[in-house]
Amino acid sequence: MTVPPNQDDVKKNERTNYFNSPALDVSLAFPQATPASTFPPCASDYYQFDDLLTPEEQAMRLRVRKCMEKDVAPIMAEYWEKAEFPFQIIPKLGALRIAGGTIKGYGCPGLSITASAFATAELARVDASCSTFVLVHSSLAMLTIALCGSEAQKQKYLPSLAEFKTVACWGLTEPDYGSDASALRTTATKVEGGWILEGQKRWIGNSTFADVLVIFARNTTTNQINGFIIKKNAPGLAATKIENKIGLRIVQNGDILLNKVFVPDEERLPGVNSFQDTSKVLAVSRVMVAWQPIGLSMGVYDMCHRYLKERKQFGAPLAAFQINQEKLVRMLGNVQAMVLIGWRLCKLYEAGKMTPGHASMGKAWITLRARETVALGRELLGGNGILSDFLVAKAFGDLEPIYTFEGTYDINSLVTGREVTGIASFKPPASSQRSRL
Numbered sequence: 321m322t323v324p325p326n327q328d329d330v331k332k333n334e335r336t337n338y339f340n341s342p343a344l345d346v347s348l349a350f351p352q353a354t355p356a357s358t359f360p361p362c363a364s365d366y367y368q369f370d371d372l373l374t375p376e377e378q379a380m381r382l383r384v385r386k387c388m389e390k391d392v393a394p395i396m397a398e399y400w401e402k403a404e405f406p407f408q409i410i411p412k413l414g415a416l417r418i419a420g421g422t423i424k425g426y427g428c429p430g431l432s433i434t435a436s437a438f439a440t441a442e443l444a445r446v447d448a449s450c451s452t453f454v455l456v457h458s459s460l461a462m463l464t465i466a467l468c469g470s471e472a473q474k475q476k477y478l479p480s481l482a483e484f485k486t487v488a489c490w491g492l493t494e495p496d497y498g499s500d501a502s503a504l505r506t507t508a509t510k511v512e513g514g515w516i517l518e519g520q521k522r523w524i525g526n527s528t529f530a531d532v533l534v535i536f537a538r539n540t541t542t543n544q545i546n547g548f549i550i551k552k553n554a555p556g557l558a559a560t561k562i563e564n565k566i567g568l569r570i571v572q573n574g575d576i577l578l579n580k581v582f583v584p585d586e587e588r589l590p591g592v593n594s595f596q597d598t599s600k601v602l603a604v605s606r607v608m609v610a611w612q613p614i615g616l617s618m619g620v621y622d623m624c625h626r627y628l629k630e631r632k633q634f635g636a637p638l639a640a641f642q643i644n645q646e647k648l649v650r651m652l653g654n655v656q657a658m659v660l661i662g663w664r665l666c667k668l669y670e671a672g673k674m675t676p677g678h679a680s681m682g683k684a685w686i687t688l689r690a691r692e693t694v695a696l697g698r699e700l701l702g703g704n705g706i707l708s709d710f711l712v713a714k715a716f717g718d719l720e721p722i723y724t725f726e727g728t729y730d731i732n733s734l735v736t737g738r739e740v741t742g743i744a745s746f747k748p749p750a751s752s753q754r755s756r757l
């Protein structure tokens with residue numbers, strides 16, 4: 321005789337299996353709404369900004385979107401949780417032909433800045449760690465080599481970086497010098513045939529596995545900032561992963577130690593002779609950084625738009641409640657305004673009219689609006705708003721470092737403040753630097 325199982329035991333076992341199974345699909349645990357591994361359709365282009373793009377720019381946008389939705393969306397929550405980098409996506413990103421962005425020649429795609437910006441947004445719409453990985457490699461490291469490198473350096477490094485056969489990082493920030501990076505202390509001392517670099521760098525994205533490291537250091541003879549290219553495994557070079565981040569967990573940020581690293585003369589970037597020379601690079605990269613929160617907010621809106629129609633409470637979809645509609649529309653309005661600012665920055669740049677203040681205000685204001693947008697999204701998803709599987713919690717965390725890097729919100733506001741008032745307010749007067757205690 322078969323004894324029917326005790327229903328209490330069945331329930332207990334189901335619970336045990338549920339909690340013991342690390343691979344449980346979130347769609348089984350929560351069948352009412354589709355997780356972000358199946359990415360929602362794009363619903364955030366409400367004012368049809370696609371019409372502003374050329375056919376080539378539109379094609380690029382769709383190519384990046386398709387790759388991100390198909391190849392990255394299914395794995396991003398898992399890698400974000402593990403804080404590991406999915407190396408298998410690098411060839412797929414290489415095939416998109418986006419690395420090198422606006423750089424012409426040397427195997428680079430020579431895109432318009434608008435195409436590059438929309439590509440950045442499409443990467444960030446699905447995963448902001450992925451867009452940051454590309455941005456550091458392309459808009460910071462590759463662009464520095466393109467704008468400040470010798471002809472030989474461009475020929476040597478750019479073609480394989482453009483194909484993602486090699487990966488680059490860009491090291492400016494130091495443990496003691498973040499916003500105040502122009503005061504950096506890493507030294508470059510001239511010796512026969514090259515330079516000896518000594519010091520530390522902090523937060524450097526991709527640095528734990530980069531093949532090529534662009535590093536800034538202070539020339540001990542001129543006291544000015546110079547730039548250098550260092551190769552992976554150079555004696556005296558060590559990069560240690562920074563653990564326990566709450567955002568951009570897939571990006572491998574490192575602490576770099578430079579212990580008497582020898583850099584041959586031919587690896588010094590001839591175009592970096594002062595801190596001001598980095599601003600040529602930062603002007604473009606800040607526009608790209610501004611497009612990350614735009615894309616990230618689009619993804620959050622798209623996710624909420626689908627979720628509110630799928631999830632029901634009180635017998636109706638969440639989308640039927642007026643308060644939820646107001647939040648959704650506020651998010652949508654923010655996205656439209658962000659795109660307009662980002663788009664205008666691109667056009668000012670293309671016309672040669674963009675100033676550092678324009679780029680800084682764009683980055684600062686867009687990240688501010690994005691913070692409101694992801695916070696509203698987090699509310700709208702209720703409990704699932706704190707799960708990385710439903711994208712919004714992940715995006716909520718990812719936005720925080722974006723708010724802070726490439727100039728914090730405050731520093732970028734002060735850059736624009738200096739431009740519009742003619743008064744620099746970064747450094748407090750000497751009297752306020754003395755302790756009052």
Ligand SMILES: Cc1cc2nc3c(=O)[nH]c(=O)nc-3n(C[C@H](O)[C@H](O)[C@H](O)COP(=O)(O)OP(=O)(O)OC[C@H]3O[C@@H](n4cnc5c(N)ncnc54)[C@H](O)[C@@H]3O)c2cc1C
Pocket residue numbers: 456490491492493497498499500522523524525568573721724725726727728729730731734745746747
């Ligand atoms: C995830 C991540 C990735 C990064 N990637 C890179 C990278 O690849 N390469 C790289 O070189 N760097 C990188 N950075 C460093 C980044 O650019 C710095 O974190 C940023 O410039 C801020 O510096 P800080 O963290 O030292 O903050 P701090 O400079 O210590 O600032 C702390 C606070 O004080 C405020 N503050 C500081 N000075 C002023 C002032 N004068 N007036 C008003 N407010 C002020 C700031 O706005 C901020 O709110 C990265 C950082 C993060 C978090």
